[in-house]
Amino acid sequence: MGKMYLGIIRKQLWKQKQIFIFYFILKLSYSLLVIINPLVLGKIIDCLTNREVVNNYHIYAILFSILSIALIFVKLITSIINIKIDSTTVFLSSQAAIKIVMSSNMESLLKYDSNYISSRIVNDTRNIVSFILNNLVESIFGIVQLIGLLVIIYINSVLFFIVGVVLIPICLSIYFSFKDSLAKTANDAQDIAARYSSANQKQFANYQFIKLNGLYNISRSYVEEYYKKAQKVFLKYRRRSSQMDALISATQTLAIIILLFLGGNSVVNNKISIGIFITINAYYASMIGIIGSISMALRNFTEAKVCENRMDIILREPKEYSGKYRLSKIENLTIKNLKITYLSNNTEQFCISEIFKIGKLYCIKGNNGTGKSTFIKTILGGYTNYTGNIEINGKDLKELDIEDYRESKISYMPQQPLLFFETSDGILSLGSKIKNVNNCREIASSLLEVTDIDCFINDRLKSKPGNIEDRFSGGEKQKIAFACACGKNSDILIVDEPTSAIDEKSKHKIASILKEQSKEKIVICITHDIEIFKEYTSDIICLN
Secondary structure, three states: OOOHHHHHHHHHHHOOHHHHHHHHHHHHHHHHHHHHHHHHHHHHHHHHHOHHHHHHHHHHHHHHHHHHHHHHHHHHHHHHHHHHHHHHHHHHHHHHHHHHHHOEOHHHHOOOOHHHHHHHHHHHHHHHHHHHHHHHHHHHHHHHHHHHHHHHHHHHOHHHHHHHHHHHHHHHHHHHHHHHHHHHHHHHHHHHHHHHHHHHHHHHHOHHHHHHOOOHHHHHHHHHHHHHHHHHHHHHHHHHHHHHHHHHHHHHHHHHHHHHHHHHHHHHOOOOOHHHHHHHHHHHHHHHHHHHHHHHHHHHHHHHHHHHHHHHHHHOOOEOOOOOEOOOOOOEEEEEEEEEEEOOOEEOOOOEEEEEEOOOEEEEEOOOOOOHHHHHHHHOOOOOOEEEEEEEOOEEHHHEOHHHHHHHHEEEEOOOOOOOOOOHHHHHHOOOOOOOHHHHHHHHHHHHOOOOHHHHHHHHHHHOOOOHHHHOOHHHHHHHHHHHHHHOOOOEEEEEOOOOOOOHHHHHHHHHHHHHHOOOOEEEEEOOOHHHHOOOOOOEEEOO
């Protein structure tokens, strides 16, 4: 498997090194108990069939009871710890992956459906971590256990040892004959599963639009198409997998039949005792289980490898540029001969050169599709495929620490605002990013015409279950988002269509507030309500 994502998972496992080491000790203890327990059982049987040592029966019986209870206890604790390590590692690793993905540039992220990529990250992470904990670790201890079993079998019967040694490569050769076809179908199955999950998520995420427009049957057929594709691929994978398992099971069954005949003959001829025969039978049962686990691990290795390779592709998407320079105060934003190209390499149909300064309210107008929102996202450092220059205080945008720039120097209200947080304080402070929350509260209260904005928001949050977005009207969300954008103490304020969903009276309020904000910061507003803004500014830029 590739190294990048495995390195991330290894790092998250190392954070849990103490409990992981304890887990290894328990697994080793379990392997030793599995080897010792059948030996003690064999001694009990020999005691019962040999009058000379019958007095030792009670000692071995007590020892067997203690070991059996210990075996159950160790297995239980191991399973609980396994679940804890597994779930913690999946969470930490997937979040680490999401952080890396979020650092990719906008052009890279736009290639993926958001539901699809989130499903892939979580599911692929779960598969890889499960392989490491439940297959790789099991196989390591299984091999150690297998060697111990074979050594004891060899000591008691060379013939049984030979049968056991022959059984292992036969089972492994069956796996390798299926390996390539399993790899291909596993890759197809994992990908279509993520797409099917994405289609389901998209259907639920847009349930209101689907219900109110009577589109359920169409939506269902859309999901069903992915289901049919997923079913076809999974059936193909399971068919090949089942064929491999059937051949391995047949080989194992043949070994048991041979063991019964050879073992029975050895007991009859007094070459081994009944106790040893029972012990070897138990060992063979363990060996078959271990071989099955190793075969399963090899099969799952193929799936895990596919998942890891897919994750590496996502994680190696081109990253967002970020320099090291941090600004103390932004005085001007200069655009020189800017043309933007993104996704399909189609140049946006405009060329802009402009100097944006404090003290003016700049309004950008233009027909749909002329690149207004793309222009804004480029200023925010979202798109990098452009020609010309974007300079802030004479510094090229690409030289700036982009995270610091976004966090402390620029404030942005998107065309479709999102109320991301689940409390009044969280919403009005953008999760504590807004320091002057009182200013935000004043603007929101004024626009919504309420005396207590916190009470208003809390009432909306409690109004009904479901998504937070559905508890506010479009205009209410826009007003609150606008207040948050203004309340953030930034040097540049950019708002995209801040008046598209609100009443006429509020539109004038917003234009007036933006004019007031422009006294202390650079303010850029994209709008189709240009007639309203003409009352407050003459600095209108047309993109066409």
